[in-house]
Amino acid sequence: MNHAGDLVNHAGDPVNHEAPHAPRAARDRLRALRGRSARRDRVRRRALAAGALTLLGALGWTVVSGALAEPADAEGKPLIVPAHAVGEQRTAFGYGDPNAPHVLTVRFDPRDPRSATLERELGSTVRELADKGAYRIEYHGTTLQDGKDGGRGSARALNALGAAAEQGPKDFAALFAALAARPAASGTDGAFAEPQRLMEIADEAGVRTPAFDRAVTENTYAPWVAKATGQHNSSGTSDVLLDGRRLHDDHTDARTLSAVEFRGLTEGLLPVARR
Incomplete structure (x- = not known):
């Protein structure tokens, strides 16, 4: 109920x-x-x-409309490899006798203050031993600072170094040292993104030519820089290796090897270094 x-x-x-x-x-x-x-x-x-x-x-790449694209400086340009480029894919700057028994690898970023310090401390000693035939040098350029802080200073400086390398290893070395003497302030593009400033630095280094100016103004080697840094960025920067063995492994501060320390580390491996 x-x-x-x-x-x-x-x-x-x-x-x-x-x-x-x-x-x-x-x-x-x-x-x-x-x-x-x-x-x-x-x-x-x-x-x-x-x-x-x-x-x-x-890694120095941009994404446009959801697709992976080359850095803007490289877009639409042919791949031109600078003279004296070395390595399996010819993505490194070469210096020294290509038949030398050992290989010294220098990893650098033109905007990284540690790289600049490393070059100022070691550059002349490193190249002096290469000139004696102790080893050949492979300079691996990176653009990690561009990726970290924004801007194109590292890529533009590498393009300028490609223009200098086209003229010869000595011109490359002279411009490399000159750039290291004027490191860009951390977090800024500094002067390295400005073609005019790069040409002025090259002038001071004694390597400026009409062909150099044209390559810097037109970013002639930008596609090569994109290819090289795409290969080298993943390995880090501000480092020195001899036959694959790291000689400078302190990535926590700006400390670098001194010329005396470098000679001490390489003396046992490279008899010619004692001459």
Whole structure:
């Protein structure tokens, strides 16, 4: 017997007031759950995309309309390799006798103050031993500072070094030393993004020619710089290795090897260094 006021269906069974709403409530809960899940997925995808873009930026690449593209300076230009480029893919600046028994690898970024200090401390000694035939040098340029701080100073300086290398290893070395004597301030492009300033530094170093000016103004070696840094950026910068063995491994501060320390480390490996 039903209490007064209760509704019954035709079969005499009580009507459940909540039944018609239960499926809708379940659907609402499911919709809310899916909405939260979708939002989490979107956040996760954005985080992954941001991380990928950060990595690509550190490698000196840009993304245009969702597609990987070469750095802007290299766009639409032919790949021209500077003379005296060395390495398996010819992505390093070469110095010294190519038949020397050992290889000294110098990793550098023109905008990195540590690289500038390393060159000022060691550059003349490193090249002096190369001139004696102790080893050949492979200079691996990077653009990590461009990726970290923004700007194009490292890439533009590497293009200028390519123009100097085209004229000969001695011209490359002279400009390399001159750039290190004027390191860009951390977090800024400094003067290295300005073609006119690069030409003035080359003039002071005694390597400026009409061909050099043209290559700097037109960014002739930008595609080569993009290829080289795409290969070398992942290995770091401000480092020196002899036959693959790191000689300078302090990446926590600006300390660099002195010329005396360098000679001490290489003396046992390179008899010619004692001459």
